[in-house]
Amino acid sequence: MPLSPGDLEQRPSSLHGMGVFTKRAVKRGEVALVMRGLIVHAKDLPDDMRALQIGWELWLAEDPANPHLDDFINHACAPNLGYADGSLAMVALRDIAAGEELTWHYATSIADAGWNIPCKCGAPECAGQITGFEGLPAAEQERLRPIALDFLRAPRPRPSPATP
Numbered sequence: 571m572p573l574s575p576g577d578l579e580q581r582p583s584s585l586h587g588m589g590v591f592t593k594r595a596v597k598r599g600e601v602a603l604v605m606r607g608l609i610v611h612a613k614d615l616p617d618d619m620r621a622l623q624i625g626w627e628l629w630l631a632e633d634p635a636n637p638h639l640d641d642f643i644n645h646a647c648a649p650n651l652g653y654a655d656g657s658l659a660m661v662a663l664r665d666i667a668a669g670e671e672l673t674w675h676y677a678t679s680i681a682d683a684g685w686n687i688p689c690k691c692g693a694p695e696c697a698g699q700i701t702g703f704e705g706l707p708a709a710e711q712e713r714l715r716p717i718a719l720d721f722l723r724a725p726r727p728r729p730s731p732a733t734p
């Protein structure tokens with residue numbers, strides 16, 4: 571059963587600012603959370619909104635009327651959650667103990683090569699910063715593809731040719 575809001579708590583993180591922690595253990599392969607929010611077209615997405623990219627032109631933005639802690643989960647380069655079946659279900663990639671911080675890899679959702687954030691997660695995989703999926707080295711894309719959202723698992727569609 572996915573974690574309920576009562577199973578989650580927000581407190582200071584060793585990774586970055588505040589993190590989201592689980593109060594109960596999650597077994598590898600279990601769905602921990604299903605990401606929720608408002609589906610917004612890229613052109614309508616406000617800059618200051620927490621959002622994850624769910625398609626080449628679509629984002630899932632936080633719903634101010636219905637806030638969830640899943641909007642606040644930190645990035646880690648060796649995360650304990652991932653989109654293992656390509657859907658918005660966040661699956662535990664290993665056994666997660668009660669009290670552990672939940673993390674996912676932001677480049678498994680954000681595509682833009684121009685996007686980047688510094689990272690000090692300390693994982694052996696950590697290059698000190700991450701970019702969107704399309705800006706990552708091929709080997710890193712290969713590593714992340716099995717835990718990325720569906721739209722990132724196939725090549726970016728070419729724009730349809732202009733009709734004369």
Ligand SMILES: [Zn+2]
Pocket residue numbers: 646647648689690691692693695696697698699
């Ligand atoms: Zn890192």
